[in-house]
Amino acid sequence: MEIDRPLPNPMTPEAKPYWDGLREQKLMLPRCNACGHVFWYPRVACPKCHARDIGWVQSKGRGTLHSFEIGHQSFNKAFKVPVPYVLAMVELAEGPRMLSNLINVEPDPKKLKCDIPVEVVFQKLTDEVTLPLFQPAGR
Amino acid sequence: MPNLRDLSSVACIVGVDESDEMGTLPHKSQLSLHVEAVTNAVRDAGLKMSDVDGIFTAGQHSPATIGEALGITPRYVDGTTVGGCSFIIMVGHAVAALHHGLCDVAVISHGESGRSQVGVSPRRDTAIPGQYEAPYGFGPAPTMFGLITTRHMHQYGTTLEQWAQVAVSTRKWAALNPKALRREPITVDDVLKARPVVWPFTVLNICLVTDAGGAVVLTRADRARDLAKKPVYVRGLGEGTEHVSLTQMKDLTFSEATRISGDKAFRMAGVGPSDFQHIMLYDAFTSGPPIMLESLGIAKRGEGVRFFEEGRSTPGGSLPINTNGGGLSYTHTGMYGIFPIIEAARQLRGECGARQVPNLRTSLVNGMGGMLSAAGTLVLSNER
Incomplete structure (x- = not known):
């Protein structure tokens, strides 16, 4: 399949367990071993208690559509997903929010609503890169 | 103990x-454009120019480059x-530096080829946007600020028609400013x-993209009184930052950075949120100014847009907002923040002709950096 979007670049060392997990269709999130805080994005210290002891937890891949937009043009020449498409901020059940796309929906603001339940869909782009996209839950 | 009030009105x-x-x-x-x-x-x-001994600039150039281009050694x-x-x-940093004698005449300079991109070279770490945002189509500001806007509509019932009123109000002011780019x-x-660009925004919800420069000169109040123009006192100043990535913003509908910067500025100036007769807000998007009014405590949560739809913000209204025509209709280079300061100073001096706000004493300047990520607030006055 032709790659229709920019590949993540750079893929940083502190995010390796995240990218490794996605290749196995697991959405892994950083979790502070000291205070238990699950956070996004990966970094080497906990943004809540500032401990330097970070582990990983597998997300259930469920959450809500915290906010969204409908793209009517591409803003990056490597992004070739046909317009209109849904740009999404997802709030995962574990707490953190991520940016992604909402797929398998009609990209119509009248038919979308903040806080609807969503679930992860894994999209393999290359042998190295699988992205977490989201769709309405229970499809 | 240091007291914030000690910095109030020490520089102009x-x-x-x-x-x-x-x-x-x-x-x-x-x-x-800078020079x-x-x-x-x-x-x-x-x-x-030889009086200038403090250089302040942001973005594409270091202050050293600006000093060199001007032919001075700050x-x-x-x-x-x-x-x-x-x-x-x-402006706040300059006030502190002037107060302590670290410089005597401070220049804040901006020059950006936002439209023509002459010599523009982005130099920043791409680890977060390149890794976690670009693969989904996120990139320029409209793809981010729309998320803030959609969430505000969801939580408060704000409508596209209400956001549009911000553009309409601002264009009315632009019609009165000969320097504004879009005046019809x-x-x-x-x-x-x-x-449509990215729903909820059409192109008229989004600022212009222009090439321009702007500069602001400050000195201590004692010296200011002997200069060419009526001094504009910096009575209050504040700054703050909360996040850069939108996923890290605690509440998409409220800017913590704006609140922090406003609280500090109001306290220093000894004013409250209702003490202004003129307001300049950073309008990169129509939804920005209403959310800033809410974050500053000038409007209740969800009600900032009423200032625009009820006509309070427009020419002849009770609280003129963005009287230069704003980033939406006057000019917006990319880093717009110098221009609202320029307009507030001109209004406080009484130089604005057809768009002059009558009987003006106190003006508020508030601007954002990024997606309501950083903020600066100034309380400016033509009285000490």
Whole structure:
């Protein structure tokens, strides 16, 4: 399949367990071993208690559509997903929010609503890169 | 114990101006835009370039580059870059530096070829946007600020028609400013039916993209009184940052950075949120100013847009907002923050002709950096 979007670049060392997990269709999130805080994005210290002891937890891949937009043009020449498409901020059940796309929906603001339940869909782009996209839950 | 109030009104804005031209300027380098704006603003103050000993700038150039281009050797420099509000924040930094004698005449300079991109070279770490945002189509500001806007609509029932009123109000002011780029009247319907870019925004919800420069000159109050123009006192100042990535913003509908910066500025000036007769807000998007009014405590949560739809913000209204025509209709280079300071100073001096706000004493300048990520607030007055 032709790659229709920019590949993540750079893929940083502190995010390796995240990218490794996605290749196995697991959405892994950083979790502070000291205070238990699950956070996004990966970094080497906990943004809540500032401990330097970070582990990983597998997300259930469920959450809500915290906010969204409908793209009517591409803003990056490597992004070739046909317009209109849904740009999404997802709030995962574990707490953190991520940016992604909402797929398998009609990209119509009248038919979308903040806080609807969503679930992860894994999209393999290359042998190295699988992205977490989201769709309405229970499809 | 240090007291914030000690910095109130110790320094004044004494010179302001833009570059010779603004708009689409492929024939001008960014350095030329800086140098034009600074020479114009220093002349406006009745000072000589050799008087300038503090240089403040953000974005594409270091203050060293600006000093070199101007042919001066500053003894105080500041290059704080936290987005478009950096210049507003730098007024605060300049006040502190002037107060302590670290410099005597401070120049805050901006020059950006936002439209023609002459010599523009992005230099920043791409680890977060390149890794976690770009693969989904996120990139320029409209793809981010729309998320803030959609969430506000969800939580407060704000409508596209209400956001459009911000563009309509601002365009009414632009019609009165000969320097504004877009001056023809627009209606709510025009905004709604304009080219869709990223819902909830059509192109008329989004700021212009222009080439321009702007500069602001400050000195201590004792010296300011002997200069060419009526001094504009910096009575209050504040800054703050919360997040950069939108996923890290605690509440998409409320800017913590804006609240922090406003609280500090109001406390220093000894004013409350209802003490202003004129407000300049950073309008990169129509939804920005209402959310800023809410974050500053000037409007209740969800009600900022009423200032626009009820006509309070427009010419003849009770609380004029963005009287230069704003980033939406006057000019927006990319880092717009210098321009609301220039307009507030001109209004406080009474130089604004057809768009002059009558009986003006106290003006508020508030701007954001990034996506409501950073903020700077100034309380400016023509009285000490």
